[in-house]
Amino acid sequence: MESTELMYNLFPKEEARTEKPPRYMSKFRTSVVQEKKSHLDAMRTMGPAKVEVPSPEKYLMKHSKPQLPENVPKYSRVTGGTLRKPDVPKKTDNPVMGIHTNKDFVKTNVLENTTAVARKPPPIYADTKRGDKQLLEKSGLVPKYIKKKDYGETPEYLQQRKEETRRTQEQYDDYVKQRMKQGAMKQLSDQERQTLLQGLKKNWEELHHQYQGLSVVIDTTPKKNRKERLESAMKQLENDINLIERYKTIYIANN
Template identity: 50%
Template structure:
């Protein structure tokens, strides 16, 4: 009974620093005079030897002789001390006016102008078409003669009815009927005189918005 009897550790076997970290295996030494094979990856100090047959000296000399000379850069000095700056990026050098496309309209502007012109032409054509539809029609001579005959015939009928009225108009109905016939005769006489006076008569189609009915009327210039 009681705690187990365990051997007391020796004071010399104390826990040392980094004793529990994993340790690398020791390097293999050459055995029996045999060398180990080199690694497949070259070391960092390895520099491959490249041999070319080009003569860079003669090539550079030929490029210098045949090349264009370096153009001097334009400077502008603005102080007595000799402070200078490049002339090209300063805005004083005519850089853009020497371009080939200077002052030429871009393609998108030309295309947009053409589209606007085409739309304007289509709009004008549509307006002319609508005006032609709404334009007044010229009455032919035959139709003018027929209308004149019909007006005169209508005037004769109304005049006959007017002549057949009683002499005494003692009632309100008789007075109104007589005034109505007089107005019709007066209007017919005005229309007959206007058509006989003018040879060109125009007819316009007037659409009624409420009843959607077309009524013909004549116009005399």
């Protein structure tokens, strides 16, 4: 008496297709690549890119150093170019004199400190007897979520799911009503349902009695086949009984 027709199979299901968003491409990609390539080209050698090759006659003597040409610009790792910052002044250089200012640093510092707003310490809490402190905001004790505009409202996806369930149930009810008007389906009454349920349980008890009477040692093929047939029939009856007990409203086809 199990019906293979389900309400979810009566309507076509739409396949949910998720479109993958396009990959993010920065508008500065080309400039970054060119800048990186230029830096790599500038640092390909351990020294200047073009240096005059010394002749074999002018070999280096002991305790001598190679002399680089003066017109070759030096590369700076800080600025990323060929310009260098000015050198540190030597101890023999005289500092720049004659620079004066009318600013009173003492009064300015006093004024800034007296008019400054005191910094408020962040709220904390102690979670151990030794006084270990933690930030209160990250503890979950601050009621910051109840101040949101959508606090306490049903999420939109739950509302959509509820509306789809209601619409599907209405369509199924309309379909059942139309089929019942056409005479193709009829609803089982409570008495018929109970009678059918008692009959199924009685059949299961008979099969179970036969199953209990099987031999303990199953050493032949007919015994094995009979045991498998009884188990399959009992399993089918158990599924039918669970189906009828689960649903109180059951429709069957007249044909």
